[in-house]
Amino acid sequence: MKHARIAWSGAIHDAVESDGQLLLTQGPHAGRRVAFEEVVWLPPLAPTAQARTVIALGLNYADHAKELAFKAPEEPLAFMKSQASLIGHKAFTKRPPDVAYMHYECELAVVIGRTARHVKKADAYGYIAGYTVANDYAIRDYLENWYRPNLRVKNRDTCTPIGPWLVDAADIPNPMALKLQTTVNGKVTQSGSTADMIFDVPTLIEYFSGFMTLNPGDLILTGTPDGIVDCQPGDVIVTEIEGIGQLTNTIIV
């Protein structure tokens, strides 16, 4: 099942994908179908009582590490983002004036389904609710070598589109063999496979849960392969992962 969270008719609704439409699943409009074009897409994540933890990985694909002239890391290079940086499908992301290099990063996003602590790799898939697509934009002009990548690069307003769907884990039998692709204005600029992650999803869950509790709704953005290019205002960026979804975003001034 593909789950969405949308704004429509003056309120926020849960919906699922059904024959190319959105089927509302709760509330006064439960059972109603609406077209994709009629709604505002929100991040496909149920609200959490406390701000959700958003972990992101740097340099988690060998080719991308090489592209950025880094040796592959010996342990996951992780940083934290805030929930407030997330925006939905078909949203606008702001490019600051006077920057030279702003690039997308197409990433498989893992949504935690059960409280996870000291989870072994072999059991890790049992703690995943589902998967979605994230575009973890970076503005390299702001990169500084202090707690790098620093928050000014990675935690900017509007700079983490996510969605459109939360796809149930049961529907993705092998998340470690999915094609990823990014297009800019229809032209393919990034292409890779989750098979090429340095630290795969079970390894990441074992690593993080080894020193911290992961709670339902927490996110792990698992890094991006090579093929990053500068994005200019007006560019339409589509980050896509096989079987999970196509996440569209437009850069604006």
Place this chain on the structure above:
Amino acid sequence: MTPWTPSGTVYGTLLNFRREWDMWSPRMAQDPHKAPPKAPVLYVKSANTFCPAGQDLLLQDGVNEVDIGATLGLVMGAQAQVVGAALLNDWSVPHTSYYRPPVKFRCRDGFLGLPQQITPGQVQDWATLQIAVRRNGELVQSVDLHQLMRDVPTLLADVGEFMTLQPGDVLMVGTDCLADGTRLRARAGDQVEISAHGFASVVTTVGGAA
């Protein structure tokens, strides 16, 4: 009364006390940093770190000692305005490199000591606040907010340049080091109290895994 926990995201600020900045200053241009930081250097304290008043900090997973991080957290309201503040203990695993993000040093379970409640007020109320740190009853550090590199209005403005603080978010102003650049440490069995005039204290007993 239920003890306070933040509803939003908690951010910490690195290198925001003059003494630590001055000690780092000669090395800032060296590898791997190559230049002094321009923007505020921030980190996130995830929700698993929240340790409500009355709960112990349990050292586990191979951690035997922790740096004490007495600080003031600014509590945000609507329109990115400060509506209150809280004393916090921003615990961390001692680390000497500030090159890579500190997730495994700062985001362990229980690594943010919280007070019973926040103190409503405005930024100017706390410009000269003195925070006392006691370990097992002995006064071991006095933190003076007059020593901030970026004072609170400047910090808020520089953070606001790239991200909007949301209602319920908390921005910690930084932690001071000792004269030798290290931070006070605590081990299992220690009790650490952070207090200041007008604020609920943060009192934490440190425990170890059996």
